[in-house]
Amino acid sequence: MSQEELLKQIEQLKLENSQLRNELHLTSTKAKPTDSDSNEYPLTLEEYHRYGRQMIVEETGGVKGQIKLKNARVLVIGAGGLGCPSLPYLAGAGIGTIGIVDNDTIDTSNLHRQILHDSEHVGMLKCESAKRYLNKLNPNVNVITYPVRLDNTNAFEIFKGYDLVLDCTDTPITRYLVSDVAVNLGLTIVSASGVRTEGQLSILNFKNIGPCYRCFYPVPPSPNSVSSCSEGGVIGPCIGLVGIMMAIETIKIILDIYNEENFEPFLMQYSAFPKQTMRTFRMRGRKADCKCCGSNPSITKETIESGQINYREFCGSCNYDVCTAEERITVQDFENNYHKIEKKNYLLLDVRPPHHFKISHLPDTFNVPVKTLRNMDGSIEELQKYIPEVNKDSEIIVMCRFGNDSRLATRLLKDDFKITNVKDVAGGFFKYIDDIDQTLPKY
């Protein structure tokens, strides 16, 4: 059996395991439903004590509201920048069952914002780390983990049995998938996102009458306009605040603060800089011609599960594959045949944005961001303003963070600037740090 097949089988078994545990729990809780009318004191004394401060807020509906929370089953997809701040509030509030889907492991670079995890657990699965924390915070809550990557084949199995979904994911691909599956199962989605200093939040497919993600975004954004937290960066409390707002919306939905009559589609926009502002935009309703929630849907359980709906194809991806093998060198090559040579007769060009470059870079490097290069329209004179000694016969070695932009830059330098001797360092500066010089700061 190939490694790929083995990995696939492990994924499948992990999923089966989660499902069996889930079913076991669902049958055990279904056997003794909590009902506020049949019993004078439907909660345990510990629960009265624990939830007292929120039960005495009139808006929650007191014990009745608490029982709604206790009977609720909420699925959180992603235990990262949004999942981490929302999860403890959901567990703290006493939501009875919380599922967490995430196959990613904790990296040190997550910890400035993913504050459920900690430095001692780098490398651990995020869903398991989150579960550990939530179990300590509120042992009454049943936390179910799904250490798998959500995809066409497993989404329906995972979503089944939940009342509400929190979309805490980070790419359009999964956002469309989460929305499509939730619509097909009739689940309300609390959806949010954020990058840099801003965040957005919305309720989608509210009780199967509100608009879905596709109603808002029938056409996906072009892949080169999508930036994630690893590329765009993010300020911890900015995304954290949005995650906490997700918990608030979730609690309000469970407490029936919104209903079919008063619900109006909205999108909230939080901006942290320069002044903090929160705006609520009134949004379109469900679209009759929506391919998923409209009157004649083509996106169904069958077309999703069969793979006919191809999210990768639909959203597209940036094409960085623009250099031939001869135009690329490995970091080892770079070290041995360029960087270590005494007398340097090549130019090293780092095409990262200057605020990246400032954090760390190699010595004797020129910094011209790929965007600036593109704006020069192939003019050597313009390039000489940054690199005085450059000409069409120069040998240039190009580097960026991960080796993507450097390939685009290599193409520009060869095709537009007509510089013939240009090479891209495959894997970029971070690969160089990993394989050659671990004393340099990686960010």
Next chain:
Amino acid sequence: MVKLRVEFLGGLDVVFNKQRTYDLDIPSSGAFTIKDLLDYLVDKMIDNPKDVEVFIEDGTVRPGIITLINDADWELEGELEYEIEDGDVISFTSTLHGG
């Protein structure tokens, strides 16, 4: 003359000189629509022609950007055909994806 405010949120300000809000007095005789505003923004306010495609695609606002007229989805107000009135606030925001 039409007096309005335009806003660029969700990182869109990068193509408008990194400024998020502009108060504009635009000379116009007769109706001034969102379509006219887009032409004005492209002609007068995007310095780098290479940045136009970040904002406009096929003659309209690029997919992934939400357009709001006085804090309401432009789809509720007539999209490109909406006639801007004095005091209107037109906001453009990129859809964010990170989480």
